[in-house]
Amino acid sequence: MTHPRGSAAKSAAMSAALSGAVDLSALKARADAARTQPPPPPAGVTGPPGDGGGAPAPAGAVFDVTEATFQTDVVERSLEQLVVIDLWAEWCGPCKQLSPVLERLAAEANGAWVLAKVDVDANPRISQLFGVQSIPTIVAVGGGQPVDAFSGALPEPEIRKWLSSLLDALRDKLPGIRAAEEANGGPVEEPEDPRFVEAEEAFESGDFAGAQAAYERILDVEPANELAKTALSQVKFTARAEAVAPDAVAKADAAPGDLDAQLAAADLEIAEQRVEEGFARLVDTVRRTAGEDRNRVREHLVALFELFDPADERVSKARRNLAGALY
Structure with missing residues (x-):
């Protein structure tokens, strides 16, 4: 089962489905077949179309992506740099809460990762590619493939932890991460909450009762702590599910x-x-x-x-x- 921390606890099914199961290069072929004229470059970007069928990757930390520019702006860029895709729509209320947070964090990252925004109404093939069930959905892409995802407007502390864990996992694989961090004085370490560390270590060791007790202690002090609530639900479910017979x-x-x-x-x-x-x-x-x-x-x-x-x-x-x- 999925680790009960942050976004993963809310999107276990999505992360499992994305793991090695999505071929992003297929989107380029569909986009190439669908259009008859080269698309205009994204706003603020000039230059001739690139080999991926879209405009050259934009330089900013936040940029819009279309089906035509997806190959260049996301897949090819992710070979060097972590690309986080924000799948949103104008009518989506939670999107309007989450997107500004992601945009601010992307600007703070100074190039360690970038935010690619996709309007799902205007670019349905991209959401279909990822099998999106609801929005907002956030997908992290590294090395040309999705590596993790979550859905819903998570609190900023959870998003920061999610991003930090991705950067840690991909730092040695994507040279753009380390280069950006070194240019800005090195990676910033997010402090670990010892209460969550205790709970997570118990969970990872198979001590579900200990993990449950640890999360319940957090909630005794902070009844509104959504991360602890979500993790507690996941722990209880995992303990039950692992005890179920295969038949x-x-x-x-x-x-x-x-x-x-x-x-x-x-x-x-x-x-x-x-x-x-x-x-x-x-x-x-x-x-x-x-x-x-x-x-x-x-x-x-x-x-x-x-x-x-x-x-x-x-x-x-x-x-x-x-x-x-x-x-």
């Missing part, structure tokens, strides 16, 4: 009236990225039950929703189906 789905299908079997099977389906199947199983179980049994299933399903971005279409659909099953 849990088959057992549940053979015994539709066994409540424990249905809950275990749903956990396994979520862990295996069969999200819609897991949600549908519990919605159907709600329909077949009543009283305390029904409430138990409902609470289990709602806890599973918390593992995902609230704007995820799969969550939205399951919430509607749950409401229909209850009322």
